Amino acid sequence: MIAASRHALCTALYEWGCNLRTMRFGQLACAAGSSANEGVPADIEEVSDADLFASIKQRIDQASKAGRISKSDDGVNQIQAELADVLGELADRHSELRFGQLISRVAEKALANLYDVQDEQLLKVARCVLQRDVALEPVTYAITFPHVIQTKLKSVDKLTSGDFLCVTLPDAREVIKWYWGSESTGISRGAQFEQFVQSAANQHEPNRVTWDNVKATSLIHGRFADKLVADFVDRELDCLSKIPVQTDMFASREFDGLAVDLFSALLRPGIQPANLTKLLYQKRPKLIPILDDFVRRAANVPYLWDEPEQQDKGIRALRQRALSPDGNCEPIELLNYWLTDEPEMGALALAFRQFRYLAGFANNAKAISNLTQWIESNPRMTSNLRLSKVRLLDILGWSVIDHFERNDESMLCVKNSQKGHCN
């Protein structure tokens, strides 16, 4: 589709929206995209401009035949009219991008999912992108960690709004390359750990934590006193055997409870959650995140409480903080929501929720999917190993904090708020 007619596409989207006034512009685009192809509904980024335009026109024609098209001159849809203009101009400038890619990239700069982005927010960022001639990539590898704890990890009821930052990795591929190292210069210890996790020896023992697993954790700074783990190492773990090996945290919640039970049963004085997840990750690499302090800070999984009395007091304090002007910020609101929903939640249960939130934030789901495809098409980059989505988020989160600690922001885009990266 030539650029001139992409203005027509934007105008058509606006016209269709005049008929569906409660819908946001991003929602309209998603709806038109999902109905553009017969069969399985399409992701708007994959839909050609011609198919998208035809889909919108078809809807306008149907509404017109039914006498339901409203010619809106009453200003109600003024923002959407402006959006259509600005996005049309942007589409001219970025003729290398399909319209679906373009509008998704703009929403991404607004730190929002295209479906959820408010029209005002989308318009503000679209104008900014146009004025500043911000680069837009056809394929995104930008992953955002919206609630990064920039200070040391602390108890959930002690956090304040000043503890949080929003960090985007504009190109997560660079971080994966950096983390992994190369065959010529030597692969990292994290990569060596992953090699062991995916080795035949480990996969041969899906329901048993072995001494080799214990030893492998030392590659990523895990440490265990043998006597503390002797009662469960080299034994079939009943709870583990009930969780299928391929269970994926992002595909199912069915086994969350069993995983949490297993984690609680093995956690004990002398075994930190970080070290325990380094063991359990090896057995269920698509389900269990490695919860060391760096990853917990990146994913906003602060310390919780061990005793019921501390828990009641802590939740009250968290609630008060969430309502106070100082604590009234999204990361604290979200923690308050999770802990109100399930007050007895432990670190792993909270991590499940926060990782899923992270994966669905803004355009992260698409970027993670693109990153996975990139790794599959460049297998040598990760020594011919595939990495689960959990592990990818884990590596990226760990790398964010590692860079912070070394005052190296070369791979990061840091904001102290969530107003979007074009403000």
Place this chain on the structure above:
Amino acid sequence: MTNEILSVDPGKHRLPPSRSTGADPLKLQKQIGNFGNRMDGMPMPWVHRGKGGELMLLDGVTRATRIAKLCPGIFLDVLVTEEHPNSDYGKLPTVRARLP
């Protein structure tokens, strides 16, 4: 628009591809704070009907999720805005499968 109104379990709705991870929990908690489990005055979610009568949400992911979470078993009225008998929504996750 077909303008047909159906009363269905909101947990069974299919999520649109653009929101396949489920409702944004921050939006959800704000709606829960504002409206709790109330349905009076709530705009009806809009859906497309695909092959086998499967319904995909077009507008109202957060509303449907709120009702599915807070009022399990309660049916919710939705407006069918389009028919897509050749579209297979069965592969999309349901609201229930992605309840935060």
